[in-house]
Amino acid sequence: MFEGVFTGLSTALMPFNLLMVVLGCFSGTFIGMLPGLGPISAVALMIPITYTLDPSSGIILMAGVYYGAVFGGSTSSILINAPGCASTLVTTFDGYPLAQKNQAGKALALAAYASFCGGTVGAIILIFAAPALASVSLSFQSSDYFALMLLGLTSVAAFSGKGQVIKSMLMTVFGLMIATVGNDVITGAPRYTFGQMDLVDGVSFLLLAMATFALAEVMMTIMRGKMYANSETMQPVALSSMKLSMSEVKEVAPTVARSSVFGFIVGVLPGAGATIASFLAYGLERNLAPLRLRKMFGKGALRGLAAPESANNAASTGSFVPLLTLGIPGSGTTAIMLGALIAYGIQPGPRLYLDHPDIFWSVIISMYFGNLVLLILNLPLIPYISRLLAIPPQILNPLIIFFSIIGVYLVSFNTFDIQMMVFITLMAVGLKMLDFPMAPMLLGFILGGMLEKNLSRALVVSDGSFDFLWNRPLTLSIMCATITILLLPGVISFIKRIGSKGLPGAD
């Protein structure tokens, strides 16, 4: 393992890769700060750039953008009460009230320190957890992989929230359907191409990611009128001192430690991600706090800010565990990174640890540097970076649209891709208006090819019988986990309904 760590360290310490970390953190912070554009959009916007880099540098850049975007989201949550992404929504609960009390600088500093601790704890656990899981997963067969992919796909749906489970499942199926467009990977037969030569290679991952996340998000922001109707109220508040007193540090230290470990564990669960981690950590801290401090939650409690910030960064790091070791993304952002790795010709999963130790370890090591960059470079620059929020939206939005379409065009040099993007964006906007989540679709699309290959292999080996799902203990265990996760939301809501009926006066 230590040999791998040193390989990763030497790759991550290469001046160019360090530059990528810095560049990634900066651009991520900027994009993440823009309301409506979260880490998924930020990473999607970076894909065309990463195609010109080698795999290690490309993934390091994307990882930097990821943390940067989460950090940037926290900044806009604190300064203008507009979370850049869902995972920093909880940050507004106590971050913005602190800013209103003329403690914006302190809130930003605390968010940065808590994020740094969360990310660092996450990176340290990852160093030990990832290789252990990777070595176990070396014994996986096609049936196990198929079961794992089912687990990943169903988890994303199961964790999607109340009333969203069936919609998420539908979107996952829709993603799998899109993945079947183009020549069949096994027989080469054209599927759903309708005689169009441009569809023979299937729908490009980059095109789909850019259209559904970058472009569709901008369109939704424009339609909500957020940046127009409220532009006058969205002026950043003035920053104050960024210093924390010793008593304040002592107060939040246990919170940061608890939330970091907790966030990492939640992040490892496929589909759970940083948003759920931040909500759960906030709830946990509020329940653990003494009554005197509990009353402060929602009114500018330091613990209420530190908990979600450490948890979401640790969860972001944790979501790399299933990606790097099993090849199954734990969140929408890591799903995009999986697509990028596949585009490089690298198959994430247990073999990544053995075949490309430089990539495996450099990504892990660069996470630590990423957190360091955010703390040392980004924090002091926040007053200046936040001025970018003043760019008029009528100028900024067309530029984001332009970068999205030109990023796709510069990879294929085919204007059909831009037209396809327009079509997919309109479809994505329509689906978003109907409250359909996009991440399960992208996950289904990315895993579609692998799922079909492993299913076909497993079925051929078992001579057409589905007994491969329960013949091996490992496959059976994963299938049991899948069914449990799938049924869990329904069972919980059923128990709640029964419980509320039993309580007199309960609504």
Add this chain to the structure above:
Amino acid sequence: MNLTKDRFGGLLFLLLSVTYGYYAADIPLLPGDKFEVFHAQTLPYWLSGLGVVFSVLLIVLKPVASSTSEPLFKSNVLLMFGLMAFTFLFSVALPWLGFPITTSIFLASSYWMLGERRPKMLVFASVPFALVFWLLLTQVLDVYIAPARLLFW
């Protein structure tokens, strides 16, 4: 039974899944593939079936009130369609007018559509940007961008 957002979405997906399944029959198979346990049509048929099941569930089950949806402004919906139309026109005009001209027109018209009316801003945030970006791509990054077809007419 009211036609809620969920049910409308469910109906759309039901239509999509049925159409998807219908066209699965058009996927050509290799000789003897029909007797294989898994061929090019297998997954599309399963996905179509799954799609139908989930769509019907979405239509039939009691809808859950969503707390995440935010009100959309009708005028901004038109704005979105306008921007998408500009993007489409950008893709059509790009091979004919070339990168710098198409990009300048696209950016200036998008700024204008989103409410920017200052002539200086419309010009300076589009033409120099397009030229610098084009020079960066062609001269610094050595990316080949085809010249305008109109030049060769």
